[in-house]
Amino acid sequence: MASGAHTVAVIGAGKIGELMLSGLLRSGWPVERLLATARRPSRAEELTARYGVRVVDNLVAVDEAEVLAISVKPQDAATLLDEIGPKVPADKLVVSLCAGLPTSFFSRRLPDGTPVVRVMTNTPALVDEAMTAISAGAHATGEHLALAEEMFKPLGATLRVPESQQDAVTALSGSGPAYFYLLVEAMIDAGILLGLPRQVAHELIVQTAIGSAVMLRDSGEHPVKLREAVTSPAGTTISAIRELENHGVRAAMLAALEAARDRARELAAQAD
Ligand SMILES: NC(=O)c1ccc[n+]([C@@H]2O[C@H](COP(=O)([O-])OP(=O)(O)OC[C@H]3O[C@@H](n4cnc5c(N)ncnc54)[C@H](OP(=O)(O)O)[C@@H]3O)[C@@H](O)[C@H]2O)c1
Numbered sequence: 625m626a627s628g629a630h631t632v633a634v635i636g637a638g639k640i641g642e643l644m645l646s647g648l649l650r651s652g653w654p655v656e657r658l659l660a661t662a663r664r665p666s667r668a669e670e671l672t673a674r675y676g677v678r679v680v681d682n683l684v685a686v687d688e689a690e691v692l693a694i695s696v697k698p699q700d701a702a703t704l705l706d707e708i709g710p711k712v713p714a715d716k717l718v719v720s721l722c723a724g725l726p727t728s729f730f731s732r733r734l735p736d737g738t739p740v741v742r743v744m745t746n747t748p749a750l751v752d753e754a755m756t757a758i759s760a761g762a763h764a765t766g767e768h769l770a771l772a773e774e775m776f777k778p779l780g781a782t783l784r785v786p787e788s789q790q791d792a793v794t795a796l797s798g799s800g801p802a803y804f805y806l807l808v809e810a811m812i813d814a815g816i817l818l819g820l821p822r823q824v825a826h827e828l829i830v831q832t833a834i835g836s837a838v839m840l841r842d843s844g845e846h847p848v849k850l851r852e853a854v855t856s857p858a859g860t861t862i863s864a865i866r867e868l869e870n871h872g873v874r875a876a877m878l879a880a881l882e883a884a885r886d887r888a889r890e891l892a893a894q895a896d
Contacts, residue, residue: 632775633659633689635682636696636704637671640721643749643779644693645675650752651778659685682708686716691771694730695721698895705733714738717768719775721745723794724888725895727761727787739764741772742790744798745779754780755797759787791892795884803880808833 632648634641637660645660660679662668668679686692686708696704701722712718714737718730727740734740740761745754756776760769773782785793808829815825839850855861868874 630691630771631657631659631689632691632693633661633680633685634693634695635661635685635708636694636700637662637667637679638695638697639747640745640749641693641695642671642674643745643747643754644695644721644775645671645677647749647752647754647779648775649675649677653778659689661685683711686711689716691717691719691775693719693721693775698722698725698891701725701729701895702733705730709733710735712738717741717764717771719743719772722895723798724791724890724892726790726892727759727764729892729896731762737763739768741768742787743772743776744790744793745776746797747801749779752778752780755800756780756782757785757790757793757797758782759785759790761787791885791888792881794888795881799884803877804833 632653634645637645641660645658648658649655655676656678658675658677660668660671660675660677661682662671662679671677671679680688682704692708692712694701694704701720712734714735716738718734718738718740720727720730720740720742721744723744725742727742730740731738741764742759742761743756745756748754749756754776756779758769758772758776769784773784776782811829812822812825815828816822820828836850839845840847843850851865855865
């Protein structure tokens with residue numbers, strides 16, 4: 625299944641769908657092998673103006689594309705599938721980007737035997753640094769997974785996970801960028817509290833975040849090791865860490881990600 629031969633339709637090209645379109649185009653995917661659908665005419669015009677991509681009705685996309693990448697909000701998925709589900713030939717690959725929705729949600733609404741792959745990506749796709757987790761649903765073969773990987777590799781890293789892990793993935797890497805932004809925001813505020821101009825605090829913290837992330841990725845060291853290297857006895861860092869522990873930051877992180885996982889499950893239950 626080589627990508628060159630495939631037309632991908634991004635069904636419901638909102639924020640994540642647009643990230644996918646732009647990433648595929650940056651990677652050299654031919655624009656004539658891409659289609660998009662939108663609910664509002666103004667959104668359709670925006671996508672065509674920005675990317676030169678052909679925006680068509682959902683049913684035209686189903687007819688013309690070999691891969692249907694579903695990127696509507698989970699609560700809109702049932703309505704969309706009521707419209708397109710019965711019209712999808714069972715040899716098309718359906719790739720779901722919808723947080724929380726199991727592949728069985730799609731399989732129940734698609735002709736028997738339609739391969740479904742579930743994907744959870746994240747917004748750093750915009751700078752080709754996404755983390756995308758990919759799972760096979762019923763009828764999805766190794767070839768289908770490889771095709772999904774080919775579509776998401778240009779956007780960053782990819783990882784195959786069992787579908788049972790996808791709600792946890794949603795909580796960790798799907799929502800993950802928001803936690804880092806919140807942390808950076810709080811650290812910039814702290815810089816202001818300490819008397820730094822906002823711009824200086826911003827520059828210091830953003831570069832520190834980038835440097836720390838690159839070290840985490842490239843050194844192969846455990847985060848504890850990296851943290852210990854900055855934490856000298858009776859020094860400044862350990863004073864800060866005592867406060868973080870006193871304020872329950874670690875426990876808050878555990879509870880927060882559990883809440884995100886639970887919300888993914890709730891959204892899936894509501895969508896059904
Ligand atoms: N945002 C993230 O960081 C993130 C990360 C990982 C996964 N996801 C998942 O990605 C999916 C999309 O999220 P998003 O943030 O990109 O949402 P979004 O910006 O609202 O995009 C969804 C788009 O689908 C359109 N749409 C809805 N029903 C449609 C239909 N029947 N036919 C054609 N278009 C339709 C919407 O139109 P309107 O503009 O008219 O509403 C909207 O433009 C969600 O399932 C989410 O769980 C998001």
